Amino acid sequence: MASNAPVGKPTGMSAPRLPKVAGIDSTVPAPPHTAAPLPGVPPAAAPSDAALPPGVLIQDRLASWVSDLTTLHELTERLIKTSSLDGALREVLGAGAALVGARRGMAVLEPADGLGPAGTIGLGLAHADLGTIETVPRGSGGYGRLLDGLPEAGPTSTRPSSTRPARVPEPIAIRDVRTEEGLDPRHREVAARLGYAASYALPLATEEAGGLGAAVWLYDEPAEPDERRRHLIGLYGRFATEHLARLLQVERARVRVATVAEELLPSRLPRVPGVRLAVRHLTGSQGGGDWYDALPLPEGALGLAVGSVSGTGPSALAAMGRLRASLRAYAVMEGEDPVAVLSDLELLLRLTEPARSATALFAYAEPAQRRIVLAGAGHAPPLVVGDRRTEFVETSLSAPLGMLTCWEAPSVELSPAPGETVLLYTDGLLRRTGDATDRAFARLHAAAASVPGADRSDPGAVADHVLRTLLPEGLDPTVEGEDVVLLAVRFE
CATH class of the missing domain: 3.60.40.10 (PPM-type phosphatase domain)
Known part of the structure; x- marks a missing residue:
C-alpha cells in the first residue's frame, strides 16, 4: 500500500482540529466546570462549580455531549463511505489523528487469522519512513505489542476456540520515547531520526471481529491523549474495526472468485x-x-x-x-x-x-x-x-x-x-x-x-x-x- 507524502515538521506539536458543530470548537479543552462529555469519562471538578447556576452546568454538559457525538457521527459517516481496505485505513488514520491530537501515524492491516491481506500505510510518513519504523523490534513499539498480543478468551470459556471471541487489548501510550522504560535502543534511535517523541497505539480489534491490525499516531513532543480523547478514539476504533471486517470479507470473496475465474x-x-x-x-x-x-x-x-x-x-x-x-x-x-x-x-x-x-x-x-x-x-x-x-x-x-x-x-x-x-x-x-x-x-x-x-x-x-x-x-x-x-x- 502506498503512503502519503511526508509533512514538514512544525515548530510545536500540531494537532488537527476536529469539526466545529453549532459554533462549538470540540478541540478546545473543556473548562474546569465542564462535566465529562461522554459516559465513562469522569468530570473534572473545580472550586467554582458551587458558585455557578445549575442551568449553566447543564447547558455546558449538553454542549459537550452534542459536540463530541456530532463529531463522531461526522467521522463515522465519512468512514462508512469508503469501499476499499486501503481507503478505509487512510480515513481511520486521518480521523484518529484529529481525535488524539497528532499529525502523523501509520496503520498496519494484519488479520490475526493469518489469511491476509496484509499491508501498511502511513499518514505524513514517506515509504522510507515506514520501512525505518518497521526495523524497530515489534516487542518495543506499541503497535507491535498489540499485533503480537491478541489472546483469545480465557480458559473458562466453553465455546470452541474457532468461534470464541478474541480479548481486545488496551491501547498503548508511550508519553516520552526518551524516558520510557523497557524500550529497545533501536526504538529511541528511530524516533530521534524521524523526529517524534511520543506515540499512541490503538488495536483495530473487537471481540467478534477479532484482531485485524493496529494504528499508531506519533507526536512531535512528549504527550499523550487525555481521558476524553481516549474515550472518543476508543468508540471510533470499535466502529472502524467492524467496518474494516466487512470490507475484509468482501475483498477475500473477490479474490476467491477472481482465482476461480482465472483457473477456468x-x-x-x-x-x-x-x-x-x-x-x-x-x-x-x-x-x-x-x-x-x-x-x-x-x-x-x-x-x-x-x-x-x-x-x-x-x-x-x-x-x-x-x-x-x-x-x-x-x-x-x-x-x-x-x-x-x-x-x-x-x-x-x-x-x-x-x-x-x-x-x-x-x-x-x-x-x-x-x-x-x-x-x-x-x-x-x-x-x-x-x-x-x-x-x-x-x-x-x-x-x-x-x-x-x-x-x-x-x-x-x-x-x-x-x-x-x-x-x-x-x-x-x-x-x-x-x-x-x-x-x-x-x-x-x-x-x-x-x-x-x-x-x-x-x-x-x-x-x-x-x-x-x-x-x-x-x-x-x-x-x-x-x-x-x-x-x-x-x-x-
Missing part, C-alpha cells in the same frame, strides 16, 4: 505466426460469467472467442467453464464455419441449461492471409484500430444464445491491414461506463482512436489505453456488475 480461463495465450495477442480480464466482487479464448487450429489458423453467460456468482462461473470447453471442442471440429460453431453451442445451451442465456462471438482467423470470418450471437461488434481507420465491424443482428428455438445468423468476413488491431470485448466494458448504449459505443470508439502512435504496435498497450480511458478509476470490486474482457489481436 486460458493460463496463457498461444503464439501463432502473423499475430500478437493480449487480453485484459477484470472481475467484479460477485464474479460474472465473462470469458475469452484463443486456440491454435489446423493449418496455422487461430480461433478467437469472447462471451458471457447470464448471472453472477459460482453458478455463472461453472456455466461459463462448461460453455467455453464446449466451444473449444466445436471449434476444433468445424472452426472454419463460425455459424456452425455457434449453432452447436446454442443447441447445447438450450438442452443442458434452458433457464440461462449467453452471448458469444467466435472468429476464425487465418493470420497468413490476414483474413477473419466471424459470427456473433447477441454480442457487440469488434472494433478495428489502425493508423488509417478506427471503425466497428458491421455484423448481422442476432439474439443471444438460448433466446431462440433455433439460432443461425450469417457470418461476416474482414481483412485487417498490416499493423491493425482487432478488439474483441464483452458487454461489461460498455455497461461499466455507466452510460447509455449509444454513448458507451461512442466513448469506446473515441478511446480506441486516441491510442498514441507509439503504442499501436503493442496490443497490450492498446488494450491498456482503452481501459484507462473508459474506466479511469478501474473496476470498483465492491460494486456489483459485469466483468470486463478485452482481447486485442494485432496483425503483423
Whole structure:
C-alpha cells in the first residue's frame, strides 16, 4: 500500500482540529466546570462549580455531549463511505489523528487469522519512513505489542476456540520515547531520526471481529491523549474495526472468485505466426460469467472467442467453464464455419441449461492471409484500430444464445491491414461506463482512436489505453456488475 507524502515538521506539536458543530470548537479543552462529555469519562471538578447556576452546568454538559457525538457521527459517516481496505485505513488514520491530537501515524492491516491481506500505510510518513519504523523490534513499539498480543478468551470459556471471541487489548501510550522504560535502543534511535517523541497505539480489534491490525499516531513532543480523547478514539476504533471486517470479507470473496475465474480461463495465450495477442480480464466482487479464448487450429489458423453467460456468482462461473470447453471442442471440429460453431453451442445451451442465456462471438482467423470470418450471437461488434481507420465491424443482428428455438445468423468476413488491431470485448466494458448504449459505443470508439502512435504496435498497450480511458478509476470490486474482457489481436 502506498503512503502519503511526508509533512514538514512544525515548530510545536500540531494537532488537527476536529469539526466545529453549532459554533462549538470540540478541540478546545473543556473548562474546569465542564462535566465529562461522554459516559465513562469522569468530570473534572473545580472550586467554582458551587458558585455557578445549575442551568449553566447543564447547558455546558449538553454542549459537550452534542459536540463530541456530532463529531463522531461526522467521522463515522465519512468512514462508512469508503469501499476499499486501503481507503478505509487512510480515513481511520486521518480521523484518529484529529481525535488524539497528532499529525502523523501509520496503520498496519494484519488479520490475526493469518489469511491476509496484509499491508501498511502511513499518514505524513514517506515509504522510507515506514520501512525505518518497521526495523524497530515489534516487542518495543506499541503497535507491535498489540499485533503480537491478541489472546483469545480465557480458559473458562466453553465455546470452541474457532468461534470464541478474541480479548481486545488496551491501547498503548508511550508519553516520552526518551524516558520510557523497557524500550529497545533501536526504538529511541528511530524516533530521534524521524523526529517524534511520543506515540499512541490503538488495536483495530473487537471481540467478534477479532484482531485485524493496529494504528499508531506519533507526536512531535512528549504527550499523550487525555481521558476524553481516549474515550472518543476508543468508540471510533470499535466502529472502524467492524467496518474494516466487512470490507475484509468482501475483498477475500473477490479474490476467491477472481482465482476461480482465472483457473477456468486460458493460463496463457498461444503464439501463432502473423499475430500478437493480449487480453485484459477484470472481475467484479460477485464474479460474472465473462470469458475469452484463443486456440491454435489446423493449418496455422487461430480461433478467437469472447462471451458471457447470464448471472453472477459460482453458478455463472461453472456455466461459463462448461460453455467455453464446449466451444473449444466445436471449434476444433468445424472452426472454419463460425455459424456452425455457434449453432452447436446454442443447441447445447438450450438442452443442458434452458433457464440461462449467453452471448458469444467466435472468429476464425487465418493470420497468413490476414483474413477473419466471424459470427456473433447477441454480442457487440469488434472494433478495428489502425493508423488509417478506427471503425466497428458491421455484423448481422442476432439474439443471444438460448433466446431462440433455433439460432443461425450469417457470418461476416474482414481483412485487417498490416499493423491493425482487432478488439474483441464483452458487454461489461460498455455497461461499466455507466452510460447509455449509444454513448458507451461512442466513448469506446473515441478511446480506441486516441491510442498514441507509439503504442499501436503493442496490443497490450492498446488494450491498456482503452481501459484507462473508459474506466479511469478501474473496476470498483465492491460494486456489483459485469466483468470486463478485452482481447486485442494485432496483425503483423
